[in-house]
Amino acid sequence: MLKTDQLTKQFPAPNGKTVLAVDHLDLEVDEGQVFGFLGPNGAGKTTTVRMLTSLIAPTSGEAWVNRYKVGRDDREIRRTVGILTESPGMYDRLSAEKNLTIFARLYEVRDVKGQVEKYLRMLGLWDRRDDVVGNFSKGMKQKLAICRALLHEPKMLFLDEPTSGLDPEAAKLVNDFVRELKTEGRTIFINTHNLDEADRLCDRIGVMKQKLLIVDSPQNLRQRLYGRKVVFHLRQAPPAVVELVKGLPFVKEVQCLTTESGDKLVVALDEPETQNPSIIRKLVEAGVDIQFVGELRHTLEEVYLSLINK
Amino acid sequence: MDKILTIIDKEWAEVFKNRVVLFTVVLLPLVFTIMPLVILYTMETAGPGGAVSEMPPEFTRMCGDLRGTACTQVFIIYQFMLLFMLLPLAIPVAISAYSIVGEKTTHSLEPLLATPITTAELILGKGLAAAIPAIGATWVGFLVFILGTRVLVSTPQVSARLLDPVWLIGVVVLGPLLAAAAVSMSIIVSSRVSDPRTAEQLSMVLIVPVLGVFFGQIGGLVLIDAGFMLAMVAVMLLVDAGLVYLGVRLFQRETILTKWR
């Protein structure tokens, strides 16, 4: 559960001016939701998370995390949220277990040993618990940092670019784990500039660049900007058939593409769920062979780039 | 309280894996204790004469009834005790320079600050982790020094001089005050630099006054008595108040995350 109201952060800049990092941000994230906070480098994502975890104070505006107010209930907020910081910041000279033990104690965890073991096992680091973290790979350090963020079983979890700098295998592991956490009912706030990740992981996405540009589900985001398109793969599409589809009252736009294996009709529709069947019926009546029907998915990247460049 | 202990535990686990720090904490007190004992012992065996002429004439006043070798030995003890006062400065600086600059460069302060620890608990934990080994090493070294002189110096009045109020005040009261100054100084310097060695060297400006007194005593300019020590205690209380205030102001969550580069 998270809510911000006109949350703003300015930093003093060396030339005496100020940098507006976060500009009057209004956000709401429901309990149990995975929220993707998407934006290019320097968009203000880390600054926002730092404010929401009571690490730095907002310049103006208000925010509530787990019903605690930022600036007033800072200790309660720190007690009840977990954070994966941008860099793991592990103590390289200490063992994995020692690193976690220290944080479990600082987080006032009752069963320190038990919690440390639970998460080391869960992320597959139990066998390496006595190794110094300095010898760990980037992916292992990141996993350890995730353990550290979870030791006190926070209801709300902030992940600041959890897969940046990881190889694809480690990134997949981290993402799979986030999906698992979601099934436990935790609210998860993910900073990312990785569109794919946001698309696959998040229930809602906020696109940010100083200001919040848009908030919606990944599907709606695509739809809102491009409408929905369906691709009909046909063995052959004679011009008469194209005209026939174009003539249907609910069809907004038709494109015909010719490929080696056949022709593709790309049809823009408002509600493919109810409109596809009548198109298919018409095509069959016209004696055309339908090979495949599928929804044309715009990548979120296109949506994102068009928003950012506005 | 548990959080302070956790920080101390963490600091010690981490910092004593560092050879430079270990060297300072173990070797420095060892050298400062063994060296004067060796010198005192050679003076015993060399017989009268020795180094008397090198002693500032003003110092003989401090010797009271003691003459010749015995007076020189008192002088040696006074000189080395001053060097001893460098321990509560050098050890905390070594520890906290590495601990704070180290955390800064590895970005480990941010996850630490995200826990429900208060800033006061964090400073206290770090400060105590640096000051306790320093004060411990100073006190243990002092004890060894006392016992060593008892055994090695034949004139009992000479070794008794170590238990003068001067040095009891020095070791018991001034020592911890110096350690507090050293810790605060390291915090202040560490906020500005990104190399522990530089932090250590800059913080060591604190030893200049102690060295000043050391050479002042050789030159006969300064006579160290209980009054002088009490004055030093008063000065250090003021210096500590100023340095701790500055250190605490710099060691704020927001400042650490936004201004420490």
Ligand SMILES: Nc1ncnc2c1ncn2[C@@H]1O[C@H](COP(=O)(O)OP(=O)(O)O)[C@@H](O)[C@H]1O
């Ligand atoms: N401590 C700081 N001092 C000055 N400017 C800062 C500081 N931290 C961040 N900024 C500025 O605020 C903006 C947002 O930064 P950040 O929140 O780190 O972005 P993101 O995490 O989205 O990459 C950037 O322009 C950055 O330069």
Ligand SMILES: [Mg+2]
């Ligand atoms: Mg960032």
